[in-house]
Amino acid sequence: MNTSPLAWLNGSDAPEKPSLDIGFMALTDCASVVVAATQGFAQQHGLTLNLKRQGSWASLRDKLASGELDAAHCLYGLVYAVHLGIGGVPASDMAVLMGLNQNAQAINLSPALQRKGVTSPEALARLVHQHGAKLTFAQTFPTGTHAMWLYYWLASQGIHPLHDVNSVVVPPAQMAAHIQAGRIDGFCVGEPWAAAAVAQGQGFTLATSQSIWPDHPEKVLACARTFAEQYPNSARALIKAILAASRFIEQSQENRHSTAQLLSGSAYLDTPLETVEPRLLGAYQDGLGNHWQDNHALHLFDHGRANLPYLSDGMWFMTQFRRWGLLRDDPDYLGVARQVQQLALYHEAAEALGVPCPALPMRSSLLIDGNRWDGSNPYGYARSFRLHALGDTPDARIGL
Amino acid sequence: MLRILLIDDTQNKLGRLKAALREAGFEVIEAPDLTIDLPACVETVRPDVVLIDTDSPDRDVMEQVVMVSRDQPRPIVLFTDEHDPGVMRQAIQAGVSAYIVEGIHAARLQPILDVAMARFESDQALRAQLLARDQQLAERKRIEQAKGLLMKMKDCNEEQAYTLMRRQAMSRQQKLIQVAEQIIAMHEMLG
Numbered sequence: 001m002n003t004s005p006l007a008w009l010n011g012s013d014a015p016e017k018p019s020l021d022i023g024f025m026a027l028t029d030c031a032s033v034v035v036a037a038t039q040g041f042a043q044q045h046g047l048t049l050n051l052k053r054q055g056s057w058a059s060l061r062d063k064l065a066s067g068e069l070d071a072a073h074c075l076y077g078l079v080y081a082v083h084l085g086i087g088g089v090p091a092s093d094m095a096v097l098m099g100l101n102q103n104a105q106a107i108n109l110s111p112a113l114q115r116k117g118v119t120s121p122e123a124l125a126r127l128v129h130q131h132g133a134k135l136t137f138a139q140t141f142p143t144g145t146h147a148m149w150l151y152y153w154l155a156s157q158g159i160h161p162l163h164d165v166n167s168v169v170v171p172p173a174q175m176a177a178h179i180q181a182g183r184i185d186g187f188c189v190g191e192p193w194a195a196a197a198v199a200q201g202q203g204f205t206l207a208t209s210q211s212i213w214p215d216h217p218e219k220v221l222a223c224a225r226t227f228a229e230q231y232p233n234s235a236r237a238l239i240k241a242i243l244a245a246s247r248f249i250e251q252s253q254e255n256r257h258s259t260a261q262l263l264s265g266s267a268y269l270d271t272p273l274e275t276v277e278p279r280l281l282g283a284y285q286d287g288l289g290n291h292w293q294d295n296h297a298l299h300l301f302d303h304g305r306a307n308l309p310y311l312s313d314g315m316w317f318m319t320q321f322r323r324w325g326l327l328r329d330d331p332d333y334l335g336v337a338r339q340v341q342q343l344a345l346y347h348e349a350a351e352a353l354g355v356p357c358p359a360l361p362m363r364s365s366l367l368i369d370g371n372r373w374d375g376s377n378p379y380g381y382a383r384s385f386r387l388h389a390l391g392d393t394p395d396a397r398i399g400l
Numbered sequence: 401m402l403r404i405l406l407i408d409d410t411q412n413k414l415g416r417l418k419a420a421l422r423e424a425g426f427e428v429i430e431a432p433d434l435t436i437d438l439p440a441c442v443e444t445v446r447p448d449v450v451l452i453d454t455d456s457p458d459r460d461v462m463e464q465v466v467m468v469s470r471d472q473p474r475p476i477v478l479f480t481d482e483h484d485p486g487v488m489r490q491a492i493q494a495g496v497s498a499y500i501v502e503g504i505h506a507a508r509l510q511p512i513l514d515v516a517m518a519r520f521e522s523d524q525a526l527r528a529q530l531l532a533r534d535q536q537l538a539e540r541k542r543i544e545q546a547k548g549l550l551m552k553m554k555d556c557n558e559e560q561a562y563t564l565m566r567r568q569a570m571s572r573q574q575k576l577i578q579v580a581e582q583i584i585a586m587h588e589m590l591g
Contacts, residue, residue, distance in 0.1 A: 019532030039566045040576040043540050048532045248566070255563070258570035265573035 015234040019048045023060045023072030026053060026173055026269045027190040028280050029101040029219045030073045031259050032300050034268055036245035044244070045237040053268070056171045057141040058088065065092045067224060070231075071238060073100060074222035077317040081143035083340055084318070086326050093225035096314060096341050098239050098349075100219040100246075102306045104279065104298035105146060105209035106194035107153055108287075109186040110179050114204055119288055121157045121206070128164050137161075138170040138178060138187035145218055148320045149209045150188035155387040156212070156369040162324065162389050176202045190218075191298070192269060192276045199275050204287030210296035212368045215305070217313035228342055235342070239349035246301040247355065256281055304355040309341040312362040312375030319373075322382040325389035333378035402513065405447035407431045407438075409454035409461065417453050417479060420506040426513075438464040442472040449475045449513055456482045457491050457498070469495040475520035477512060495523070539577045546580035549587050 022037065024030040036042050037049035052069060054060040057078060063069040065082055076096075085091025109118060113135075118127050127133050137154075139146040151161035159165065170178050175187045176197040186206070187194075197203055209216060221242060228235045249259045260277035263269050269276055278284070282297035299306040314337040321327040343361055350357045364374035373381060383390065404426045408415060421428050429445050442450060450468065454461055457480055465476055476496040482488070483500065491498040497516040543565075550561040569579040 018529055018536060035570070038575045039569060040540075040543055040562070043536050043543070046533075046536065048536055248563075251563075254567060258567040262570035262573055267573070 013233045013236065015046045015237045016231045017070070017234045018046055019050065020070040020234060020238065021050045021052055021068070023052050023054050023063060023069040023074075025057065025060060025073060025190075026271075027073075027219075028192050028263060028269065028276060028298060029104055029190055029300070030268070031249060031263055031280075031298075032100060032242050032246035033073045033221070034263060035249055035259060036241040038262070039245065039248075041245040041248070042238075042241040045241045047234065047237050047241055049238075049241070051267075057144060061087075061141075062089065064094075064222060064224065065089055067227070070227055070234075071097065071221055071223040073219055075141055075144035075146075076217050076220050076313065077143045077145050077148055077321070078141055079220060079222045079340065080314060080317045080321070080336070081326075083336065084321070084327065084331060086143055086321065094340055095223050095225045095228045095235075096309045097221040097223060097228065097235055098243065098309055098342075098346050099217060099307045099313070100221055100242070100300065102215045102218055102299040102302070103208070103210040103294075103296050105149055105188060105190045105218065106205045107150060107186065107188045107207045107209075108175070108179070108194050108197050108203050109206050110182075110184070110203045111201065112182070113185060114288075119204065119206070124206070125157050125159055128159050134164075134166060135185040136166040136168060136183070138168050138175060138184045138189075140169065140172050140189060142169060143317075143321060143326060145209075145317075146188040146190070148317065149212055149216075151324060152320070153188075153207055153212050153368065155385065156367075158387070160387050176200050179203055191279045192271050195279045196271060196275045198285070198287035205284070206286075208284070208294065208296075210294065213365055214296040215299065215302075215365070217310070217316070220309065225339075228345065232345065236345050236349050239346055240353055243301075243304075243307055243349060243353055243355055246307065247353070250299075250301040253281070304350060304357060307346070307350070307355070308358055308361070309343060309346055310361055310363050310375075311337040311341055311343075312364075312373065314341050315375050315378050316373055319378050319382040323385055323388045323390065325391070330379055330382065334375075401425065401427050402448045403427045403429065403446070404513075405429050405431060405442065405445050405450045407433065407436075407450070407452045407454075409433045409452060411455055417451065417509075420509060421451075423506045424509045426509075439467050439471045442468055442474055447474065449477060449516060452476065452478045452496075454478065454480050456480060457487055462490065462494050465491075465494050465496055473520075473524060475513075475516040477516045539580075542584065543576060543580045546583040549583055 022033060024033050037051050042049045057075060060072055061078055061082060064072050079094045079096055081087050082089060082092055083094040118124050137150055139150050154161040172189050172193045175189045175193050178184045179197055179202045194205055198205060249255050260280050261273060264271055264273040264276045280298055282294045284294050285291045315333045318331055318333050322330055347357055362375040364372060366372050371384060404421060406418060406428050418428055431441055457478060468474060478491055478496045478498040488498050499512060547561045550564060565579050566576060569576045
């Protein structure tokens with residue numbers, strides 16, 4: 001890699017590389033990236049962002065690791081899997097520049113299960129345990145957030161995600177089609193694809209990801225570590241642009257509404273506004289006749305609470321990789337998180353914009369199974385679950 | 401294997417470089433002289449490097465080179481018998497690596513081509529970055545101008561004007577710059 005030919009020209013903090021290729025997947029939680037790129041936020045920070053929509057997380061990962069993409073809207077877990085060398089590509093140093101959002105993923109079941117009356121966690125557990133049904137669930141990437149929410153939720157209901165059910169990988173936008181074709185019985189995916197399945201009469205939402213962990217970490221702005229090291233000014237400017245965009249989106253209900261209109265366009269989600277908007281605004285209906293306003297719906301900003309790259313958030317994904325045997329040995333949880341999470345760059349960017357930064361890079365959360373995670377004892381936490389695969393070797397069913 | 405478009409623009413057509421290039425292991429595609437349409441030829445042949453062997457790089461030669469640099473950018477290496485430093489400077493400004501052909505040995509060709517390609521790549525990157533910067537500046541100016549017009553029209557402050565423009569752009573699935581251009585065009589029309 002060459003350093004930028006312009007690096008020597010810039011005394012100040014002007015971006016070394018002013019034009020960046022940014023990957024994203026067609027998901028509601030890419031909102032702040034799209035708004036930053038198209039609504040003048042990037043320009044104000046000396047950047048041009050060329051948005052590159054990707055068809056699958058695997059191809060986004062490959063382009064991010066090869067440097068074809070400078071940065072991307074990315075699954076939290078995916079960044080750590082690439083960094084640790086789990087999965088299809090050799091280990092390659094990665095960086096998390098900021099959090100992009102919390103919440104707004106969901107687990108859906110098929111209309112066939114709905115017709116059988118399997119509309120509650122208890123009914124699902126009964127079906128799996130008493131009738132020996134081996135159901136197939138889809139997630140979006142073997143080490144991604146959706147696999148981890150699905151596994152965590154199933155385990156919290158007494159269903160072993162690796163032994164009691166089958167797991168397959170399906171790109172987010174294709175979930176409803178796979179349900180319709182009867183190839184899968186359920187899935188975990190980001191919005192608007194769970195809402196889209198409900199709208200098309202293809203099943204119902206059994207659990208939201210925020211019911212597993214209110215305000216859980218989800219997508220991040222990721223790049224290869226070499227990018228952050230070679231172009232620190234570009235990386236900081238990129239954080240500023242996206243942080244400013246996320247603040248703008250959450251400034252008013254009208255801004256959120258306009259954001260939904262923009263996202264529904266063919267260049268982004270290519271999905272009707274009626275499918276994108278309700279859950280973006282927190283208005284949920286599950287397809288079983290229940291409606292509610294969700295207090296832990298999509299957070300893109302939440303006064304900066306959704307954006308700080310907490311060390312404990314990054315560490316959590318490693319504890320789950322360990323729990324499910326994706327990591328056979330314990331990594332240096334804190335050490336790896338310190339390498340990956342670019343706290344210094346984030347702090348500089350947030351301070352420049354006047355966005356509050358929590359003082360501690362750890363946070364404490366209570367999850368659905370009653371376990372508390374605060375980052376203090378990752379080794380013990382990874383071993384604290386009744387259902388696990390600590391002794392297993394990664395196996396073929398989860399696509400590795 | 402590197403694919404080289406070799407243009408023999410010398411009077412005697414000695415083919416003095418062809419043998420040396422083949423010997424050094426390159427794939428050589430020949431063109432007779434610069435009466436060809438060089439940009440079109442580059443488009444068809446898709447060479448990794450364009451190599452021009454010429455007695456003297458006159459205006460016609462430089463014209464062709466400039467056209468390629470603009471439309472079909474490729475590393476261009478020019479070998480010439482011309483010793484005039486002014487001519488060489490002109491050639492280098494047009495974006496080529498220029499060498500005096502005298503005493504060129506096969507063994508020296510590889511490093512010469514490597515340097516030409518490396519330099520080409522960094523020139524291209526620099527050009528793309530400068531272009532991006534120019535475009536950003538131009539767009540920022542237009543957006544500022546539209547914002548100013550809107551502040552007058554709506555009697556609002558800067559932040560409100562930005563928000564209005566952004567909401568308009570987002571609800572139409574457009575970029576901010578597009579709405580800025582519409583505001584400016586509307587203002588010009590209404591005078």
